[in-house]
Amino acid sequence: MSAHTSRRQRLRQATLEEIHAAARKLLVEQGSAAVTVNAVARQVGMSGPALYHYYTGHDELVGAVTAGFIRELAAAMERARDAQAGAPVGDRMLAACRAMRTWAVAHPDEFGWIFASPVAAPNRRPGSVRHEAALRFEHVLLDLTAELWRTRPFPVPDPASLPASLRDQLTAYSAAIEGQLPPEAAHVFLSCWIRLYGLLCMEILHQLDFAYTDLEPVFEECLRDLSTTLGLDVTAKEAH
Amino acid sequence: MSAHTSRRQRLRQATLEEIHAAARKLLVEQGSAAVTVNAVARQVGMSGPALYHYYTGHDELVGAVTAGFIRELAAAMERARDAQAGAPVGDRMLAACRAMRTWAVAHPDEFGWIFASPVAAPNRRPGSVRHEAALRFEHVLLDLTAELWRTRPFPVPDPASLPASLRDQLTAYSAAIEGQLPPEAAHVFLSCWIRLYGLLCMEILHQLDFAYTDLEPVFEECLRDLSTTLGLDVTAKEAH
DNA sequence: ATAGATTCCTTAGAGGCATTAAGGAAACAT
DNA sequence: ATGTTTCCTTAATGCCTCTAAGGAATCTAT
Structure with missing residues (x-):
């Protein structure tokens, strides 16, 4: 469908999905307050600030998940x-x-x-x-x-x-x-x-x-x- | 109406009202996220932990204001x-x-x-x-x-x-x-x-x-x- | 009036979160 | 192979919640 998706783009996409899944898991299991940048990052196995390569901040993360x-x-x-x-x-x-x-x-x-x-x-x-x-x-x-x-x-x-x-x-x-x-x-x-x-x-x-x-x-x-x-x-x- | 209200109780009551007003002001002027224990305390002129003499924590404060x-x-x-x-x-x-x-x-x-x-x-x-x-x-x-x-x-x-x-x-x-x-x-x-x-x-x-x-x-x-x-x-x- | 208890408030942390800064290592393109 | 891009790391700042320990003011009871 879309144009040539490079390996990098595929990896990035997979990570994004993993991030969404982690945020959702935290939301469902521990309530909306538990969906923090740090907690989500921890859940996917990277540490804190790494998430900022995917979203500019907490708000954008929440918006994307929503x-x-x-x-x-x-x-x-x-x-x-x-x-x-x-x-x-x-x-x-x-x-x-x-x-x-x-x-x-x-x-x-x-x-x-x-x-x-x-x-x-x-x-x-x-x-x-x-x-x-x-x-x-x-x-x-x-x-x-x-x-x-x-x-x-x-x-x-x-x-x-x-x-x-x-x-x-x-x-x-x-x-x-x-x-x-x-x-x-x-x-x-x-x-x-x-x-x-x-x-x-x-x-x-x-x-x-x-x-x-x-x-x-x-x-x-x-x-x-x-x-x-x-x-x-x-x-x-x-x-x- | 109620029984003898001591000076202490009156003062406490006044402080409680001041706390509510401060919380409300923060809510209206800066949104719900701004209603933190610290910010409310700052607003009424006492520092942080003092508020715990009035409410057991953030949740109870929010509940009382609500x-x-x-x-x-x-x-x-x-x-x-x-x-x-x-x-x-x-x-x-x-x-x-x-x-x-x-x-x-x-x-x-x-x-x-x-x-x-x-x-x-x-x-x-x-x-x-x-x-x-x-x-x-x-x-x-x-x-x-x-x-x-x-x-x-x-x-x-x-x-x-x-x-x-x-x-x-x-x-x-x-x-x-x-x-x-x-x-x-x-x-x-x-x-x-x-x-x-x-x-x-x-x-x-x-x-x-x-x-x-x-x-x-x-x-x-x-x-x-x-x-x-x-x-x-x-x-x-x-x-x- | 004064001694003890209560109440109110302070400062000092501990531990977490959002976010920025600086830098290393791997993957890519040429 | 070399330089660039991408992804990730570890500080470090400043906020937050909440606990702990102690000082000062106020009240109570003698």
């Missing part, structure tokens, strides 16, 4: 989606959503890191660019929603009924995703995203432990809600 | 609620919800700490007890919902329609809140809580910056949704 997690999560969702290739968009969408929770539940520390990390969050200032991994993650469900919108549009609110400030923001976002969804449809997509991702974050970050021990049925109920919002139930029945 | 934030947030919500004393439950509830967001937006760093901190989260193991401050925070909306339930019950799902595992969890939670709400009503309350608190957390923790710059209208829309779920609109019309 980006890897996001890619893994996105890949899991894509795999689940593609396993349903040929099925109606709604089914592929539900498969991707369930894969998201399955991955998060299986890797809570990693998911927590994704949420806490600035890799997933930034984008405040106009200048800052969203990370490639975060974009890929976001686009799994966005693309499915856009496909749904094209093939079987879901109900949207009347733009005139939305507050002006919200309409402007939605118009900007609609442009940012290259018009894949018009503002009103983007609003529905974002509402769904907020409920789904919000629920998952609260579950994984233990904000709901005071009431629940197992959120699987709550998540499924949320999915049913979203299915209604997106008209997926109708699809299933009409499909006959 | 608990203070939670209390302040809960107090803001209670104040907003009580400012509407005499008004219908629904109005008091909306006031409390808006106060929650207002506080969070005004104090994003503090709110972020609340969310990230184990003070708000724990309760995993049977043994661990929920922190007094977290309980008080939770109870502001819980109590209002319970009052609403008593005076003007909102629609609830048929318990038989819920998955058994969910029903059991809700029954346990209903018992944990001393039957203030039956399981089905607790389910509605928790759904509302998840949507409201989840949205706020995602906003404050910058998980929605990729699409929105101002979430006030989104929050208001969420409140309208919840009002419908809880039958508050009906209340307003019938009240005439």
Whole structure:
């Protein structure tokens, strides 16, 4: 695929992977505070400052590891989606959503890191660019929603009924995703995203432990809600 | 109010408040990583180890400061609620919800700490007890919902329609809140809580910056949704 | 009032972490 | 083979958490 990879580059790549694995091991086994430059270096068998030949510092190391997690999560969702290739968009969408929770539940520390990390969050200032991994993650469900919108549009609110400030923001976002969804449809997509991702974050970050021990049925109920919002139930029945 | 407070106790109390203020200042001005035992001590004008006479270590300091934030947030919500004393439950509830967001937006760093901190989260193991401050925070909306339930019950799902595992969890939670709400009503309350608190957390923790710059209208829309779920609109019309 | 106990604070480490600096050895390219 | 690049090492600085040991101020009880 890529151009000629020299022996040096291959070795470097292997070391990078070893570093990521070591950082992940420390995270999972001893918590996020244990992921220090020194500890990671020790784990891979080199001493301290050597790691600075791979990353400029602690922050960049953490960012790279986190980006890897996001890619893994996105890949899991894509795999689940593609396993349903040929099925109606709604089914592929539900498969991707369930894969998201399955991955998060299986890797809570990693998911927590994704949420806490600035890799997933930034984008405040106009200048800052969203990370490639975060974009890929976001686009799994966005693309499915856009496909749904094209093939079987879901109900949207009347733009005139939305507050002006919200309409402007939605118009900007609609442009940012290259018009894949018009503002009103983007609003529905974002509402769904907020409920789904919000629920998952609260579950994984233990904000709901005071009431629940197992959120699987709550998540499924949320999915049913979203299915209604997106008209997926109708699809299933009409499909006959 | 409390029994005789000696001069010593008053001084200690003043120092504790100074410590909290210093920690908060560091948090707001330089981020959470700047809140170290040494830096806080320096800020209050004593040197390092002196702080260990007030807290057993960094974790306890952070926990105490966070608990203070939670209390302040809960107090803001209670104040907003009580400012509407005499008004219908629904109005008091909306006031409390808006106060929650207002506080969070005004104090994003503090709110972020609340969310990230184990003070708000724990309760995993049977043994661990929920922190007094977290309980008080939770109870502001819980109590209002319970009052609403008593005076003007909102629609609830048929318990038989819920998955058994969910029903059991809700029954346990209903018992944990001393039957203030039956399981089905607790389910509605928790759904509302998840949507409201989840949205706020995602906003404050910058998980929605990729699409929105101002979430006030989104929050208001969420409140309208919840009002419908809880039958508050009906209340307003019938009240005439 | 005064002697003992308590409380608050200090300085002195030990041990860890992030990071920079300086240099050695191996691998590569010419 | 020779010079360059790459990878790694050992100092060394300055921060952090936290323990230990002791001094001074304050309170208690006689």
